[in-house]
Amino acid sequence: MKVIMEESGFERLRCLVVCAGAGGLALGLEQAGFDPVLLLDNRSVACETLRLNRPGWNVVEADLLDFDPVDHQETYDVDLLAGGLPRVKASAATGREDSDEEIRILESTIMLMHGVQPRALLIENVPDLVSKPAYGPIRTYVTTELEHLGYRHRWFVLNAMDHGVPQDRKQGVLVAFKNDAVDGFVTPTPGTEPPLTVGEALGASMATRGWPHAAAWAAQADRVAPTLVGGSWNRGGADLGPTGSKRAWARMRVNGGTVADRVPGPDFPWDLSLGIKGMVPLTVEQTARLQGFPDDWSFAGRKTARYRQVGHASPPPVGRVLGLSIRGALSTGRPRPRDGITPNPVTLC
Known part of the structure; x- marks a missing residue:
């Protein structure tokens, strides 16, 4: 068991989670202080899982390619747009027409930024997306669109085993922030304890x-x-x-x-x-x-x-550490908790 301290003097932030799946990323972000205004997935069984565990969450069963934020104005100006997107395959990166759905979903997520205008973006995918030459055109597309919208971004790779998950699972991560908030983002570093076997x-x-x-x-x-x-x-x-x-x-x-x-x-x-x-x-x-x-x-x-x-999920502990780092960047310059407020312990399994 791990215990983290959530400072009650800070307001909880809002997020929109696309390709939500079984809720691993959303659960981690919830632990980091982000409440979802809407969770989107196109599989009925995944939506059932989300509702089963969090009856109060606003779960929408729909395809991301067809999603229009105009019909869901609660998503406007959220603090964070997040998604654990379907794994982009190398064949899709090199432009094969029969395997480009993952690319279209990634592009649709970036295009969603135009309508939602979140303060920050988080996308989790394969580690090769971060650095392999075959994925260069995708990274160029992402950079062009984000810069056009006034966002600065970073790519990096995390291994879930460094953050409390007993699994060798490398994850490629993209974060982006409006204006200069990216300067306050600290990439999560490995924990000091060895991973569980x-x-x-x-x-x-x-x-x-x-x-x-x-x-x-x-x-x-x-x-x-x-x-x-x-x-x-x-x-x-x-x-x-x-x-x-x-x-x-x-x-x-x-x-x-x-x-x-x-x-x-x-x-x-x-x-x-x-x-x-x-x-x-x-x-x-x-x-x-x-x-x-x-x-x-x-x-x-x-x-x-x-x-x-389970197998397609993003590990909740990774979502939590990423959420905490994003929250820290968004909170830069905000006042500290009011005097006399004692942090509340939140127990994590």
Whole structure:
């Protein structure tokens, strides 16, 4: 458990979250003091997840490409426009017509700046978007549009494992601010404590149904998880990622080729001579913990849809540290909390 201090003398800020998914980014921003005026996603199961966990949130099920802020004037002049956008693929970056939807969504998010006019922008995507030559035309487009609107911006890469997430997950980040607020933005730096290992994060849950090998399994699962991959919404079942990821999971005696309905019981074998059948699979709830979701965050839908939401999510702890840094830049020059006000502790899982 981590405890941060939220200073009650500061007002809460407002944000618009697009491509909201299961709410990982929005949850992190909420912990940093941003309340969403609207959350947008085009998948009904993701919208159901958002409403399930935050009944008071204004969730709109619609395609970003069709979204018009004129119909949602509560989004005007928000403090932050944020989105964990679909992963831009290299093939899309090089202009293949059959794989450019991710580019169109990114461009639509930038164009949304014209109507919403937020004080700040946050986009999270693949790390290659930040520096690889193949993505140069996209970065040029973003720079041109933002400068035209009077925003200054920065690109950088964070690894979720440096910010309380037990997973090696690199994320490309774009932030932009009106005028000179970007000068007050401090890129989040890695924490001082080593990241949790998979065994530390999941050992207790592995023992909840009486599996006698839980402690031994946890002791050898002594590294962070590889990047969780949600996979395609259009095909396949739930698994923990491509071949390389499955090999990494196998080294921790985890069956990465499936997702379990429940944690192992007393009779589940842990016999390496059985190959993958002697390795333990993870549940959706366990993968959510590896993404940094709190245990009380629920996911709507059947197992595969629930896992897709987890795998595609932005880890809430990363959203929180980014939100705090953005909040700091936006608050530069504002008065400090009133004398006599004691900060309130906010407990984060």
